[in-house]
Amino acid sequence: MTPDLQEDIRQRKPFTSLEQEAQLSVVRTASLLVDAFEQMLKPFGITATQYNVLRILRGAEPDGLCRNELRDRMLTRMPDVTRLLDRMEDAKLVARARDSDDRRLVSTRITAKGLRVLDEVDSAVTAEHMRRFHHLGRTQLRTLIDLLSAVREKL
Amino acid sequence: MTPDLQEDIRQRKPFTSLEQEAQLSVVRTASLLVDAFEQMLKPFGITATQYNVLRILRGAEPDGLCRNELRDRMLTRMPDVTRLLDRMEDAKLVARARDSDDRRLVSTRITAKGLRVLDEVDSAVTAEHMRRFHHLGRTQLRTLIDLLSAVREKL
DNA sequence: TGACAAAGCGTGTTATAACACGTAGTTTCG
DNA sequence: CGAAACTACGTGTTATAACACGCTTTGTCA
Numbered sequence: 001m002t003p004d005l006q007e008d009i010r011q012r013k014p015f016t017s018l019e020q021e022a023q024l025s026v027v028r029t030a031s032l033l034v035d036a037f038e039q040m041l042k043p044f045g046i047t048a049t050q051y052n053v054l055r056i057l058r059g060a061e062p063d064g065l066c067r068n069e070l071r072d073r074m075l076t077r078m079p080d081v082t083r084l085l086d087r088m089e090d091a092k093l094v095a096r097a098r099d100s101d102d103r104r105l106v107s108t109r110i111t112a113k114g115l116r117v118l119d120e121v122d123s124a125v126t127a128e129h130m131r132r133f134h135h136l137g138r139t140q141l142r143t144l145i146d147l148l149s150a151v152r153e154k155l
Numbered sequence: 156m157t158p159d160l161q162e163d164i165r166q167r168k169p170f171t172s173l174e175q176e177a178q179l180s181v182v183r184t185a186s187l188l189v190d191a192f193e194q195m196l197k198p199f200g201i202t203a204t205q206y207n208v209l210r211i212l213r214g215a216e217p218d219g220l221c222r223n224e225l226r227d228r229m230l231t232r233m234p235d236v237t238r239l240l241d242r243m244e245d246a247k248l249v250a251r252a253r254d255s256d257d258r259r260l261v262s263t264r265i266t267a268k269g270l271r272v273l274d275e276v277d278s279a280v281t282a283e284h285m286r287r288f289h290h291l292g293r294t295q296l297r298t299l300i301d302l303l304s305a306v307r308e309k310l
Numbered sequence: 311t312g313a314c315a316a317a318g319c320g321t322g323t324t325a326t327a328a329c330a331c332g333t334a335g336t337t338t339c340g
Numbered sequence: 341c342g343a344a345a346c347t348a349c350g351t352g353t354t355a356t357a358a359c360a361c362g363c364t365t366t367g368t369c370a
Contacts, residue, residue, distance in 0.1 A: 030181050129178050147302070
């Protein structure tokens with residue numbers, strides 16, 4: 001990958017502002033990261049979104065989560081959680097059961113198979129994170145994380 | 156927006172590594188930025204992807220670009236450029252013409268209407284970039300851009 | 311120069327995302 | 341206690357993305 005963004009997307013003119021370049025850099029980098037992540041997950045038969053759901057549900061064990069709570073915790077916006085869960089239920093990765101207290105709620109939990117898939121994937125995921133970020137070193141990683149945090153503050 | 160990522164996505168356990176937190180931070184921030192960008196563009200009737208295409212084509216005037224060249228310049232991966240351009244052609248934002256030299260190529264150019272839309276959008280886009288990033292200041296923006304560039308180096 | 315490989319697009323099809331609406335259960339408040 | 345407002349989901353439908361394949365044109369090389 002060409003590290004220089006202007007060269008990467010073959011833009012003739014320089015960026016009009018640092019602010020513009022920053023936004024494009026964040027979006028471009030995330031896009032490449034997600035693409036690589038999807039590629040890495042492909043052999044395991046799940047998408048990055050599904051991986052995200054499984055991780056959240058593993059963390060929510062043994063209670064499970066209702067649909068909206070799950071949606072709010074996801075890394076990227078996902079308006080149609082219902083059918084995402086439908087597909088994952090078909091794949092036996094999650095199970096749904098209506099709550100007995102509040103019968104409007106449908107609590108979703110990760111299945112044994114879902115946990116097994118996560119276990120299989122985990123080391124590859126860690127390796128992926130390391131491959132992409134370890135070379136930056138602790139100090140720079142901390143700086144990057146803090147700067148991105150400052151960006152989100154105004155969102 | 157809650158600037159703390161762990162709180163933002165309501166994760167119970169702390170992140171397992173800085174590398175993981177960095178990846179999640181980049182993806183989360185980009186997701187929020189793109190969402191806000193889409194929202195801002197909505198009144199103008201174009202998506203962020205279409206805006207990206209229009210910008211690229213404006214920069215490529217007066218020559219235009221063929222499909223693959225356009226695809227390679229896009230900020231986020233887009234495998235089905237053909238139908239994206241189909242829709243934009245329907246909306247009269249771009250025009251396609253087969254190249255006379257190499258008749259395999261279809262050169263796409265931005266139309267007068269497309270340029271007009273870009274003109275209308277431009278100030279809103281600049282305002283958006285400023286709103287999200289200006290408060291960081293020159294030095295921090297430069298640092299952020301350089302760090303993201305270093306990340307892309309390993310992709 | 312004629313066959314063959316490769317490049318550049320488009321199309322058919324399936325999967326997923328996005329949007330609007332409807333239904334059942336729950337809470338609130340007169 | 342009963343109607344209205346609200347909440348949590350699901351469904352129907354349309355738009356867009358993703359994937360595999362095939363056609364046309366071009367370049368190459370025996």
